[in-house]
Amino acid sequence: MTDRLLDWLSGHDTVVFDLDGVLVDSNEVKVACMRSALSDFGDALVEDFLREFRRTFGRSRREHFAAFHRDRLGGSDEGPGFEEFLARYSGHYAELIAERYRQAPLCAGAAELVRALQGRGTPLHVATGTLTAEAENVLATAGLASAFTSVRGGERAKAQRLGEILRETEATAAARRTVLVGDSRQDLLAAAQAGTAFLFVERYAFFPFAQVLTGPEAHGSYRVWDLAPDTAVLFGPSHDSRPKEATP
Numbered sequence: 001m002t003d004r005l006l007d008w009l010s011g012h013d014t015v016v017f018d019l020d021g022v023l024v025d026s027n028e029v030k031v032a033c034m035r036s037a038l039s040d041f042g043d044a045l046v047e048d049f050l051r052e053f054r055r056t057f058g059r060s061r062r063e064h065f066a067a068f069h070r071d072r073l074g075g076s077d078e079g080p081g082f083e084e085f086l087a088r089y090s091g092h093y094a095e096l097i098a099e100r101y102r103q104a105p106l107c108a109g110a111a112e113l114v115r116a117l118q119g120r121g122t123p124l125h126v127a128t129g130t131l132t133a134e135a136e137n138v139l140a141t142a143g144l145a146s147a148f149t150s151v152r153g154g155e156r157a158k159a160q161r162l163g164e165i166l167r168e169t170e171a172t173a174a175a176r177r178t179v180l181v182g183d184s185r186q187d188l189l190a191a192a193q194a195g196t197a198f199l200f201v202e203r204y205a206f207f208p209f210a211q212v213l214t215g216p217e218a219h220g221s222y223r224v225w226d227l228a229p230d231t232a233v234l235f236g237p238s239h240d241s242r243p244k245e246a247t248p
Contacts, residue, residue: 001193003232003233004219004229004230004231004232005113005224005228005229005230005231005232005233006022006113006116006117006229006230008070008222008233009113009122009179009181009199010117010120010122010133010158012122012177012178012179012197013123013169013174013177013178014122014124014125014165014169014171014177014178014179015117015122015123015124015125015178015179015181015182016124016125016126016127016162016165016179016180016181016196017114017115017124017125017126017127017148017181018058018126018127018128018158018182018183018184018187019128019130019138019139019165020057020129020130020179021057021107021184021201021204021205021206022107022110022181022182022183022185022201023106023107023110023114023126023142023144023227023228024101024104024105024106024107024110024138024142025104025105025106025107025118025204026101026104026138027057027071027183027204027205027206029097029100029101029103029104030057030097030145031050031053031054032100033059033093033097033100034050034053034064034093034098035047035050035092035098036213036228037067037089037092037147037159038089041072041073045072048072048149049067049072052071052172053205054066054206054207055071055185055206055207056184056185057129057183057184057186057206058109058129058158058182058183058185058186058190059129059154059157059159059180059186060129060154060155060156060157061090061093061129061130061131061154062086062090062154063087063157064087065089065090065093066078066082066086068142069082069085069086073085075196089090090103093101094131094134097130097134098134101134101137101138102137102138102141104138106142106144106199107203107204107226107227108203108226108227108228109226109227109228109229109231110144110227111142111144112227112228113227113228113229114144114147114230115144115147116208116229117147118147123149123169124147124148124149125148125149125150125151125152125165125206126139126148126150126151126152127152127156127158127161127162127165127190128151128152128154129153129155129158130153130154130187131153131154131155132151132152132153132154132155133153134153135151135153136151139151150165152164152165154175157190158180158186158190159189159190159193159194161190162178162180162190162191162193162194162196163194165178166178166195166196175194175195175196176195176196176197177197178196178197179197179198179199179200180194180196180197180198181199181227182198182199182200182201183200183201183202183204183205183206184186184205184207184212185211186210187200188200188212188217188218188221189211189217191217191221192217196220197220197221197222198218198220198221199221199222199223199233200212200213200221200222200223200224201223201224201225201226201227202223202225202226203226204223208219209223213236218236221236222234222235222236223236
């Protein structure tokens, strides 16, 4: 019998959610903000970078801007020159996010699932590449902030955030009893590095499961189409996770 998402998640000791593309339908909002923030550098350069931005979605904000400064502008990813670049362009990006982020709707099933897990007493956390204050604000706007024991942003890498949660919950020795719910390969890699289980949510992801759940890091991973509490949890990338009516 196929496990249903609510029951499967509540069977874990701790559930950690990514934010963008998992709880909040904001992936394309962030792409649009990044495009505007970097508009000084011309369409060709920026659009090329945005392909990488989508591919590495889930990294911290600093890592994204460091990659642009280093790989597109030939600069360093540290030192005064980079810090000046970061302050200017990351600051502009943050202003755009503040303007547009709160208007992003929740992902399908997110509110119902989070509240049902909260009702069952399952410890919930958020680990995201978004800055902590921004993540807290969008969750408060959505009325979900009180459901989470902690919200940990991109001031540190996601694998480090998972490590913090494991240590604070004294779950390091049984990391697989903690699951990260994410929508990108960076989320998968963070879970693999921290030693937690991983559940891929496909509906709002930039790339389908077959492009994300690859390599040894994907061993033992799971996937769902969206966060509807009764959706089926599937093991491995063996077949399409979408419900039949959602298939084009």
